[in-house]
Amino acid sequence: MNLFAHAxxxxxxxxxxxxxQIIESRGSTPRHQAQMLVMADGRILGTIGGGMIERLVIxxxxxxxxxxxxxxxxxxxxxxxxxAVGSDCGGAxxxxxxxxxxxxxxxxxGAGHVNRAVAHAAAPLGFDIHVxxxxxxxxxxxxxxxxxxxxxADTISAVIEALAIEPANFVIIATNHQDKEALERxxxxxxxxxxLLASKRKVQTFTQALRQQGVSQEQLQRLHAxxxxxxxxxxxxxxxxxxxxxxxxxxxxxSGGLMQDDVRLKRDQLVVMRxxxxxxxxxxLRLHNAGFKVVMLDLDKPTVIRRTVAFAQGMFDGETxxxxxxxxxxxxxxxxxxxxxRGIIPxxxxxxxxxxxxxxxxxxxxxxxxxxxxxxxKEMAPITVALGPGFEAGRDCDAVIETNRGHHxxxxxxxxxxxxxx
Numbered sequence: 468m469n470l471f472a473h474a475x476x477x478x479x480x481x482x483x484x485x486x487x488q489i490i491e492s493r494g495s496t497p498r499h500q501a502q503m504l505v506m507a508d509g510r511i512l513g514t515i516g517g518g519m520i521e522r523l524v525i526x527x528x529x530x531x532x533x534x535x536x537x538x539x540x541x542x543x544x545x546x547x548x549x550x551a552v553g554s555d556c557g558g559a560x561x562x563x564x565x566x567x568x569x570x571x572x573x574x575x576x577g578a579g580h581v582n583r584a585v586a587h588a589a590a591p592l593g594f595d596i597h598v599x600x601x602x603x604x605x606x607x608x609x610x611x612x613x614x615x616x617x618x619x620a621d622t623i624s625a626v627i628e629a630l631a632i633e634p635a636n637f638v639i640i641a642t643n644h645q646d647k648e649a650l651e652r653x654x655x656x657x658x659x660x661x662x663l664l665a666s667k668r669k670v671q672t673f674t675q676a677l678r679q680q681g682v683s684q685e686q687l688q689r690l691h692a693x694x695x696x697x698x699x700x701x702x703x704x705x706x707x708x709x710x711x712x713x714x715x716x717x718x719x720x721x722s723g724g725l726m727q728d729d730v731r732l733k734r735d736q737l738v739v740m741r742x743x744x745x746x747x748x749x750x751x752l753r754l755h756n757a758g759f760k761v762v763m764l765d766l767d768k769p770t771v772i773r774r775t776v777a778f779a780q781g782m783f784d785g786e787t788x789x790x791x792x793x794x795x796x797x798x799x800x801x802x803x804x805x806x807x808x809r810g811i812i813p814x815x816x817x818x819x820x821x822x823x824x825x826x827x828x829x830x831x832x833x834x835x836x837x838x839x840x841x842x843x844x845k846e847m848a849p850i851t852v853a854l855g856p857g858f859e860a861g862r863d864c865d866a867v868i869e870t871n872r873g874h875h876x877x878x879x880x881x882x883x884x885x886x887x888x889x
C-alpha cells in the first residue's frame with residue numbers, strides 16, 4: 468500500500484502514528500529525501516535510510532506520540548560532538564516528526580435525539596465518535612455524521628462492552644430507561660470525562676443509590692451531572708451546544724466562565740493568600756468553591772503539620788489535591804494566571820509578597836498564623852483580612868478573624884485586635 472494511503476487509513480481509524488520526514492541533509496547520508504511512518508509500538512512503514520540514525524528517529528517518534536506533540540530531530544553521523552549518533556559517515560540530517568491519529572474518542576451511550584445532536588455538533592470539532600444502543604432502529608447511519616462508529620447489543624451492559632471504552636475516552640450517558648445500568652457499569656472506571664443527561668431529581672436519586680452501594684464520594688465527584696451548561700437549552704441541538712461547551716472545557720483544561728470575566732481583566736474575584744498551611748487551605752477551599760480566584764504565596768519549604776490537608780504540600784511535590792481541588796506550584800505570575808484559567812490554585816514562592824504589584828488582587832488574606840504580623844499592611848490590597856493574633860483591625864488590616872478556640876472563634880473583628888496568643 469502507498470505510504471500516504473496507509474497514513475490516511477490510520478488517520479481515519481484514529482490509530483496513533485507519527486510521520487517522520489527528512490527536511491534537511493548535508494554530506495554523506497543514507498537518504499536525502501524520504502518519509503517513514505512510525506507506530507506507537509515502534510513498527511515502521513517506509514524508511515529514512517536505516518542504521519543508527521533511523522533507530523534514534525523511531526525512538527523520538529514513539530516519544531512524540533506519547534507526548535502528543537511534534538518535534539524536530541537533529542542527527543550527525545559522527546562519534547562525538549553535538550547531535551552525534553555514533554557512526555562515521557560524516558553527514559547530518561534533520562527530521563521533522565509530526566503525530567496523527569490522536570483525535571479524542573467520544574463515546575455516546577444511547578442513540579436518541581440528544582446524542583444524535585451531540586454527534587453532529589462534535590464532528591466538526593475533531594472528535595472520534597462512537598455510539599452504542601440496544602435498539603437497532605436508533606442506529607440508522609443516516610442519523611449520524613459520516614465516520615461515526617455504531618455498535619448494537621441486546622443489553623446496555625453488552626453495548627458498553629462492545630464499545631471497548633478506555634480511560635482516555637469522553638463518555639456521555641443519555642438513554643431512555645437504562646441510565647442507571649450504564650452509570651453503575653461506568654462510575655468506577657477511570658475516564659477522562661463521564662457525563663449523565665438527567666434531571667436534578669434523577670441525579671440525586673442515582674447518586675444516593677450509588678453511595679448505598681459503596682461508591683465513594685471521590686468517584687461521584689468525577690461524574691458530570693446534570694450534564695452541560697445552564698444556558699436555557701430546550702431543543703436537542705441547544706442541549707448539544709451546552710454539553711459540548713462543557714466537554715471542551717474539560718478537554719482543554721479550562722475553568723469555564725465568560726471571556727469578559729477573565730481575572731486578568733477583572734481583579735474583583737482575585738484573592739492573594741499569605742500562607743498555604745492547613746488553616747489557609749481551609750479558607751482557600753471555601754473561597755475557591757464560592758467562585759473566587761485564589762493565589763497562595765508561601766516559603767519555598769513551608770512548615771506544615773497536617774500535610775495531607777494542606778496545599779503547602781504542593782510546594783514540595785509540585786502539585787497536590789485537597790477535597791478534589793488541585794493546587795500546583797508555579798514559577799511566575801504568568802504561570803499563576805494560566806493555572807487559574809484551568810481552575811487550579813497556583814502556589815508561588817513569594818514570602819515577601821513581591822508579586823503583588825503584578826497580581827494586583829482586590830483581596831489579600833494573611834493566613835500564615837505565625838501569631839505575629841510578618842509584614843502585612845492595609846496598602847497591600849483594597850481589602851485586607853488577617854487570621855489570628857498579632858493583627859489589629861483598622862490599623863494593620865481591614866478585618867481580623869478570631870482563631871482562638873472558644874465562644875468567639877471565627878468572629879469578624881473590624882476594630883481592635885484579635886485575642887493575644889495563649
